[in-house]
Amino acid sequence: MTDMTPDPIAERRRWMAVLARAEADEIAALLAALPPLPPHERLRAPETGLVMVRGRAGGDGGAFNLGEMTVTRCAVRIGGVVGHAYVAGRDKRQAELAAALDAALQDPARRAALMDGVIAPLDARQQAARDAEARRAAATKVEFLAMQTTR
């Protein structure tokens, strides 16, 4: 993430990143506890396609094509605001929920409630899962002991 981007875009990128990592059921369950989102109009029905994933030679050299991954995208409109989603995998429901939320979150009147009710809890869960994995990895870190030289 670059810090050069103006704030509204940085914030939007954050919620899009969280929604891309969430499951449709999780998102729907959190939304169910909130006042329903206004109905949306589909500008582009959920569609599954591919993104070519790139790497760099030596990790930091020239780009090369590693292989493709499945991605599902969707675009919707709520009022005059367009919401987009591009999410890894083939879950069309997740993509449509993410696009609808992207549209609703751009509305300052709804943003705070949706950030608190949906994005923050998803983010916390994802952070916790990442943290648990990183602590599991840390438990497998080798602590070298100096060997006594024996004669």
Next chain:
Amino acid sequence: MYVAVKGGERAISAAHAWLDETRRGDPAVPELTVAQVEQQMPLAVDRVMAEGSCHDRFLAALAIKQAKGDLIEAAFLLRAYRTTLPRFGASAPLETGAMRLRRRISATYKDLPGGQVLGPTFDYTHRLLDFALAAEGTERATAPEADAPVPAVPRVTELLAREGLMQREDPGDGEPGDLTREPLAFPAARDVRLQNLARGDEGFVLALGYSTQRGYGGNHPFVGEIRVGHVAVEFTPPELGFPIEIGEIAVTECQMVNQFKGSRTEPPQFTRGYGLVFGHGERRAMAMALVDRALRSAELGEDVTAPAQDQEFVLYHSDNIEATGFVEHLKLPHYVDFQSELENLRTIRAALVRESLREAAE
């Protein structure tokens, strides 16, 4: 040459019905679910994603089930499926230096920033069959968690490069070549070679890597670093115009550190062989890194003498889906070809018989 022949529909349909039955196996045994394959055969899934060149765990697991566990057939199914999907674009290059590490080891430094993190490895297991796994429903060990998480750590190659002892990679510019769009052409640039090796047959690339160790074009490799973990994938949708994270994928990266005696323009220094693959595929990433370095021989001014250094030999034969297609096409009817060979042979033999009769008569 082979010609289309009518007939055989009933035989084919019966063969397919039997194939279905053999896939299912004994109906008294519960059927395998795709989720079970995905969760409990993760390394087979990783291999199919790598060789199928398409990251989708569920699809790879489905392909494995459909292929009855034949992983090359499964990769073929995945490659065929991907041709039905539109391409939205290309991601930003993965930032492997920011990887969420599950495993990270170095054979060149004992003490390095971040340390040696073993992760879920087969290394140090006894390779004795574990009959406890044959019993279902037994208690599994729970992996312990340390108090502090493993942080993101710099790459080992970066540590050497800062000292000027490791050749910097050419940052490159422009669009990398894409084997799914343009056929191979020689000499092939490193971007295309890496794409080819990343989806190459694990056995083939492994054998070639092994051959370099046994003296066929070796470069004294050290494992500078192997890292396994998750990296975020960033993509810029044209309609947004800024990059967004579309998810995370697991990858394995291997940096082989190799000697280089230097040239007129460059001092003696270490050079890199690089491996990057989908999923947890350490053997595959290591073999790729060995072969990548071998294929750099020409550009580093080294002699090109061994099979692993020969671009055409390596890159034309690494793809197991092309290879299986060409080998297995021999099963198709070659009746007309064979008839002409047969006639030819009979004519030659008849001529030989006439010849020997005439000689006997003289």
